[in-house]
Amino acid sequence: MEVKLLDFTEFVDKRGHLLPLEANKNIPFKIKRLYFIYSTNKKMSRGFHAHKKLMQVAICITGYCTIVLDDGQVRKEIGLNSPKKGLLIDKMIWREMKDFSKNCVLMVIADDYYDESDYNRDYGNYLEMLKWLK
Numbered sequence: 001m002e003v004k005l006l007d008f009t010e011f012v013d014k015r016g017h018l019l020p021l022e023a024n025k026n027i028p029f030k031i032k033r034l035y036f037i038y039s040t041n042k043k044m045s046r047g048f049h050a051h052k053k054l055m056q057v058a059i060c061i062t063g064y065c066t067i068v069l070d071d072g073q074v075r076k077e078i079g080l081n082s083p084k085k086g087l088l089i090d091k092m093i094w095r096e097m098k099d100f101s102k103n104c105v106l107m108v109i110a111d112d113y114y115d116e117s118d119y120n121r122d123y124g125n126y127l128e129m130l131k132w133l134k
């Protein structure tokens with residue numbers, strides 16, 4: 001499984017940093033939704049699902065967290081700790097988020113609106129779906 005970490009360019013001057021994100025440019029799809037995960041419980045993991053169609057980019061705006069990506073064969077852990085890096089989370093990839101720092105703000109950019117029917121929240125079922133797609 002290839003981990004796709006996007007590098008974002010920031011503009012820095014004596015006033016501070018500015019980092020633009022643009023649909024179909026440094027974000028590789030048309031943006032339909034943004035959400036933030038914050039004030040997380042360090043001991044609790046989140047996610048534990050795959051999306052059937054949704055593609056997303058996760059950016060840790062402050063603090064740090066770990067995202068686990070699993071394609072049914074390989075499982076990789078990716079640490080996020082910079083707004084300059086965006087983790088592309090493709091459809092049909094199982095994801096878990098854990099080890100949130102107290103100040104972590106995880107911003108997620110999505111290519112579609114929220115739709116619970118796009119979630120597969122059962123790992124066994126997810127593996128079965130992968131077999132069907134082969």
Ligand code: T46
Binds near residue numbers: 046047056058097114
């Ligand atoms: C994902 C990972 C990275 C909404 O009503 N609208 C939304 O746009 C979202 C994202 C969630 N919700 C509701 C659904 C649940 O009742 O918020 C509640 C918590 O969602 P969930 O348990 O799915 O949260 P996470 O952190 O496990 O997963 C989230 C996203 O849902 C998911 O798409 O890929 O972050």
